[in-house]
Amino acid sequence: MSAVIANNTYWMNNMSNPKIWTHKGTFLLAAVGSAVGLGNLWRFPYLAGENGGGAFILVYALTIAAVGIPILIAETLLGRASRKSPIMGMKDLISANNSHPAWKTIGWMGALAAFIILSFYSVIAGWAIHYSGLMFSGSLSGASAEVISSGFDELLASPGLLVLYHSIFMGVSILIVGMGIHKGIENGLRFMMPALFIILMVVVIYGAIEGDLSAALNFLFTFNIEDLSLEGWLDAMGQSFFTLSLGMGAIMAYGAYMSPESSLTRTAISIAIVDTLIALLAGVAIFSLVFGQGLEAGQGPGLMFVTLPLAFADLPGGGMLGGVFFVLVIGAALTSAISLVEPVAGYFIEQFKISRPKAVALMGGGCWLLGLLTVFSFNIWSSGTITHDLFGKSPFDVLEFMTNIMMPLGGVLIALFVGWSLSRDMVKAQMMTTAIWLSCWQVLVRYIAPTAVTFVFLRTLLPEGTGYYLPTLGAVVIVASFAIPHKFRSQD
Numbered sequence: 001m002s003a004v005i006a007n008n009t010y011w012m013n014n015m016s017n018p019k020i021w022t023h024k025g026t027f028l029l030a031a032v033g034s035a036v037g038l039g040n041l042w043r044f045p046y047l048a049g050e051n052g053g054g055a056f057i058l059v060y061a062l063t064i065a066a067v068g069i070p071i072l073i074a075e076t077l078l079g080r081a082s083r084k085s086p087i088m089g090m091k092d093l094i095s096a097n098n099s100h101p102a103w104k105t106i107g108w109m110g111a112l113a114a115f116i117i118l119s120f121y122s123v124i125a126g127w128a129i130h131y132s133g134l135m136f137s138g139s140l141s142g143a144s145a146e147v148i149s150s151g152f153d154e155l156l157a158s159p160g161l162l163v164l165y166h167s168i169f170m171g172v173s174i175l176i177v178g179m180g181i182h183k184g185i186e187n188g189l190r191f192m193m194p195a196l197f198i199i200l201m202v203v204v205i206y207g208a209i210e211g212d213l214s215a216a217l218n219f220l221f222t223f224n225i226e227d228l229s230l231e232g233w234l235d236a237m238g239q240s241f242f243t244l245s246l247g248m249g250a251i252m253a254y255g256a257y258m259s260p261e262s263s264l265t266r267t268a269i270s271i272a273i274v275d276t277l278i279a280l281l282a283g284v285a286i287f288s289l290v291f292g293q294g295l296e297a298g299q300g301p302g303l304m305f306v307t308l309p310l311a312f313a314d315l316p317g318g319g320m321l322g323g324v325f326f327v328l329v330i331g332a333a334l335t336s337a338i339s340l341v342e343p344v345a346g347y348f349i350e351q352f353k354i355s356r357p358k359a360v361a362l363m364g365g366g367c368w369l370l371g372l373l374t375v376f377s378f379n380i381w382s383s384g385t386i387t388h389d390l391f392g393k394s395p396f397d398v399l400e401f402m403t404n405i406m407m408p409l410g411g412v413l414i415a416l417f418v419g420w421s422l423s424r425d426m427v428k429a430q431m432m433t434t435a436i437w438l439s440c441w442q443v444l445v446r447y448i449a450p451t452a453v454t455f456v457f458l459r460t461l462l463p464e465g466t467g468y469y470l471p472t473l474g475a476v477v478i479v480a481s482f483a484i485p486h487k488f489r490s491q492d
């Protein structure tokens with residue numbers, strides 16, 4: 001009875017409160033929308049393909065459980081405790097807890113990472129627009145491997161086409177967020193998420209019928225640890241951050257609108273399970289089709305844009321199904337992109353008191369401009385730029401590399417801030433959980449997650465051949481530097 005009353009009160013309060021999701025379950029829907037994206041459909045299958053399937057998936061699943069879920073809980077907690085955009089929210093939490101101002105980095109770096117990621121995410125999602133058109137029009141049916149792979153090269157070589165698709169994708173993302181969190185984001189998600197799930201199921205069933213399901217299952221679930229290189233291990237960890245949308249303020253921004261009654265733990269576990277299941281289902285569908293046509297799994301980023309279209313090209317109804325599959329990719333990318341617009345736009349609204357449409361246009365316009373660096377990296381700037389001279393990488397590679405650093409760094413900082421700097425009362429009030437789980441989670445967030453992530457982080461940054469000692473030492477020293485002073489300061 002009291003739950004019903006609480007629920008009704010929640011409802012009545014929220015109908016008029018533009019700052020909280022309309023329904024208790026909307027945060028889950030929105031966070032799953034953010035989590036499921038190009039990371040699941042494009043990046044996960046190609047990384048698994050490059051890194052020996054089952055072994056990669058095992059490490060990936062372990063990282064999600066031991067590092068991803070605890071940090072996901074922590075990031076949502078920060079959002080709900082502050083009820084503001086990540087930058088402003090961190091400011092408030094810092095003053096409420098008397099924390100060091102340096103923790104503001106979490107908000108600023110998150111916003112910067114969101115800005116950069118959206119700029120290239122939009123360009124890549126644009127490729128899917130191109131491919132859905134090609135598939136539906138039937139122009140790839142029966143095409144040879146050479147034709148399809150040179151078609152992809154031609155797309156990348158055309159700045160005009162890439163800018164066009166990038167603009168369409170960014171425009172739609174801005175439109176949705178510009179309409180507000182209820183009318184735009186919530187309504188959009190309520191329609192898109194079930195549709196995406198149905199399409200995925202259709203593609204999985206089609207893959208099972210027309211492709212080689214047992215080869216796909218074998219590849220994905222046969223665990224062979226020798227197949228996994230150190231790089232694969234690092235990839236698995238990076239992927240678990242990317243796929244759960246961690247460390248970029250996206251989850252924190254959505255968490256700011258979360259119902260005060262929802263359980264952080266249960267919600268985070270649900271997000272991680274659904275996200276992982278969808279990645280696996282996408283992997284099953286893609287590899288069934290690819291193996292069914294006798295093609296290779298380890299094609300890298302071209303797996304979805306070259307190998308998969310080739311598999312569809314020779315199958316009955318392949319054009320139609322292929323088109324539908326790429327619509328799924330576009331939709332999933334869109335529900336992720338809107339979660340990248342929100343944290344920065346939210347900041348503009350709070351800081352400069354400008355209207356939502358203006359704030360969103362500012363964020364989207366800036367990202368669109370930055371996205372041009374990625375567009376040109378594939379053609380007119382594929383060599384001879386300053387970044388090539390300095391780092392031997394294209395501007396896109398440099399942007400991607402920067403986010404690969406910011407994501408784990410943001411994740412560690414979130415874990416450490418919530419683990420060591422937030423008051424225990426605030427944490428308890430948000431967690432609303434048993435003492436045992438609270439302690440377990442605290443161990444994960446204070447020690448396990450930061451040590452694991454810092455290790456991987458240092459291992460990636462230090463030159464090849466450094467071995468394991470230095471990164472291990474570094475990780476232990478950094479975590480100890482939070483733990484030891486804390487022991488002298490308080491008793492909790």
Ligand code: PHE
Pocket residue numbers: 034035036037038039040117242243244245246248250336337339340
């Ligand atoms: N999680 C999204 C994906 O898997 C990417 C993303 C990262 C979205 C960070 C928002 C924030 O595609």
